[in-house]
Amino acid sequence: MxxxxxxxxxxxxxxxxxxxxxxxxxxxxxxxxxxxxxxxxxxxxxxxxxxxxxxxxxxxxxxxxxxxxxxxxxxxxxxxxxxxxxxxxxxxxxxxxxxxxxxxxxxxxxxxGAKKNNYLIDLFLNGEHEDQVVLGFSQLSPQIFEEKLDSLKELKLKKLKAFNSKQSPSELFIHLAESSIDIQYNLSKEVYPFVNYGNTERGNFESLPNNFYDYREKINYNDPYLVDYFPYSSFLKHHFENLALAKHFKSSKDSIYSKQSIEYNLVRLQIIDSLMTNENIKNSLLISATLEFISNNKNVDDYDKILNYFLNTSTNAQHKEYANKIVNSLKSLKSGNPLPDIVVFDISNKELNLKTVLGDKPCVIFFWSQSNMMRVQECHNKVDELKQKYPEITFIGINANNDNQDLWKKTLEKYKLNTENEFIFKNPKEAQQSLAIYPINKVIIVDKNGKIENSHSNMFSINFEEELLGVLNQ
Missing domain, CATH: 2.60.40.1120 (Carboxypeptidase-like, regulatory domain)
Structure with missing residues (x-):
């Protein structure tokens, strides 16, 4: 999010x-x-x-x-x-x-004012690390999972009480800190049915105790003080996914969670529209759900159904314009089409059209960002592995969110990355839109003739190597 x-x-x-x-x-x-x-x-x-x-x-x-x-x-x-x-x-x-x-x-x-902010940032960062711990708990039964989660929450509340007694912070800080702790707890419970491997999602929902989601009665869907708090949006996203999936299961025979289901995604948009009144939060959730569906569904014929519902419910003109442009870009990136004209720089500062660097071999174009350095290492390690297996394929890496060439070069140097076939966009904003780079981990596969084979692949997918073999056997 x-x-x-x-x-x-x-x-x-x-x-x-x-x-x-x-x-x-x-x-x-x-x-x-x-x-x-x-x-x-x-x-x-x-x-x-x-x-x-x-x-x-x-x-x-x-x-x-x-x-x-x-x-x-x-x-x-x-x-x-x-x-x-x-x-x-x-x-x-x-x-x-x-x-x-x-x-x-x-x-x-x-x-x-620094101490209160450092405390909130620590809560935010610790929440990200805690996700891995909770992921391990999520393989336990609902009852034991809930007990362990309660212990984590109680520990954080005790630490907050100690901080408050020393610092005497404002009521606003206390509200934000307590909300942060509640949100992390509630988010873990919302995610549980999706990450527990015991059953299908339907089976996991049906196995939950009747009181597992009792906390939902106290949810404030429109807290104005949480508009800019990232975990609040993340919680609401997963919460509405749960509500939509539960409703979808009642009217369908599906037993698993499919991000590509247009029926499920329409229900999700309807629930967001019905429960949210704060326009800032509501619009953010609507655009997030719309782009998530579009990014996970390769059937461009389904885009307009979701897009039209979004355009009729969102009140944010910029979001509407952005969603329209993304859909139009994805339609132009259909299999068999050439890449759009995109200008990049190579390590020598030479200005090139992306089409000219493809060569006459199949290509995999992947993207990375300074905002996620862990991803930089992960994707390049994966590419190094794939290069050994598929020397007939060219792998092209592009820094997607930055036009500062010095910082780009520092990053390549810091992580000892091979600069061959590494590029940076001349105009990142325009390129992101034209190539519909959302999410950042998308990969574009191009055949030996420079035509798009798949504009929305993922190198970490279990089917990715099958796609590579397919483009090599053409």
């Missing part, structure tokens, strides 16, 4: 917003930071998907900003295709420091 959010931000204007009303010293806060290895020369501050301002980095890659009549709440700041959260309240003076090579993990806040 976080990376989809970033793609949508690319279309947002980078203009500043002016606030009306008399400025008061009591309502002032300061926000600034230092970016190491910047991928652009600016940082964007947003709240509820609206741009507050854009800050230009100075010669030392730093900035400082004075917020007048600050509205207490979570904000987000974006740099080079990556994004993170910050809680700002009156009288805060918060500075961050981060390295784009490890964006989230390197982020540290200092200054007045």
């Amino acid at each position: 976080k990376y989809l959010y970033l793609l949508l931000l690319l279309g947002i204007s980078l203009t500043s917003c002016k606030k009306d009303g008399k400025e008061t010293e009591e309502g002032i806060a300061y926000f600034g930071g230092e970016v190491i290895n910047p991928s652009t020369n600016y940082v964007i501050l947003l709240q509820a998907n609206s741009v507050i301002d854009t800050f230009t980095l100075d010669s030392k890659n730093r900035f400082i900003y004075k917020l007048k009549n600050v509205s207490p709440g979570l904000y987000t700041f974006s740099h080079g295709g990556e994004i993170q959260m910050v809680l700002l309240e009156p009288n805060d003076s918060i500075m961050f420091r981060l390295n784009t090579m490890e964006f989230d993990e390197s982020l540290v806040y200092t200054g007045a």
Whole structure:
């Protein structure tokens, strides 16, 4: 969800917003930071998907900003295709420091208001690590799984109580921290039927205790303070998947969860539309569900049914424009069509049309991003393995979210990646749209004649090597 959010931000204007009303010293806060290895020369501050301002980095890659009549709440700041959260309240003076090579993990806040933000960031990052622990619990029975989950939640609540007793934070912070703990707990329970390998999804649903989802009665679907909290959107996404699948099972004979089912996905959009009233959250969930269906379904004839429902329910004009363009791009990327004209740079800064680097052999084009360095290593390791098995195929890697050639080259050097057949887009935003690069782990397979074989493959799929053999045997 976080990376989809970033793609949508690319279309947002980078203009500043002016606030009306008399400025008061009591309502002032300061926000600034230092970016190491910047991928652009600016940082964007947003709240509820609206741009507050854009800050230009100075010669030392730093900035400082004075917020007048600050509205207490979570904000987000974006740099080079990556994004993170910050809680700002009156009288805060918060500075961050981060390295784009490890964006989230390197982020540290200092200054007045830093402790509460470092606590929230730790909750967020620990939640990501905790997912692996909970994944192991998910193979247990529902009762034992719930007991272990309760223990994790209780431990976090005790730590929060100790922090609050020392720091005396605001009611807003306490609400956000408690919500973060609840969301992680609830998310784990929503995901359980999908990751437990004991039965089919239908079987897992039917085996759950009657009170397993009792917490749903207390869900606030439209909490305005959680609009910019990434895990909240992730929880709602999985929650609505569950509700839609349960409803879908009642009217169908399906026993498994199919992301490609148009009936299921229409139900999912309908439930989001019926339960959400906060337009920012609702629109984000609608675009996420729509793009997820489109990205998992290779039948372009099904796109318009989902797209039309989305266009009739979303109130976000930019989301509508983006979804329309993605669908049109995917239709043009059908099997048998040539690639669109895309300009790239090679390691020597030579400007090339992507078509010209394909050569006369079948090609696999894969994409990577500075925002997920683990993926950079994983995909290149996989490519090295595939190169040994299939020397008749050319593998082309493209940095998809960045036009900073120096940072791109530093990344290649840092991870000791072979620079042959590595490229960077000249215009990332346009290229992402033309090639419909969502999600980032998609792979495009092209035959020896430069025609698209599959515009939406996955090199980690169990069927991927069968696809490669198929294109070689043509």
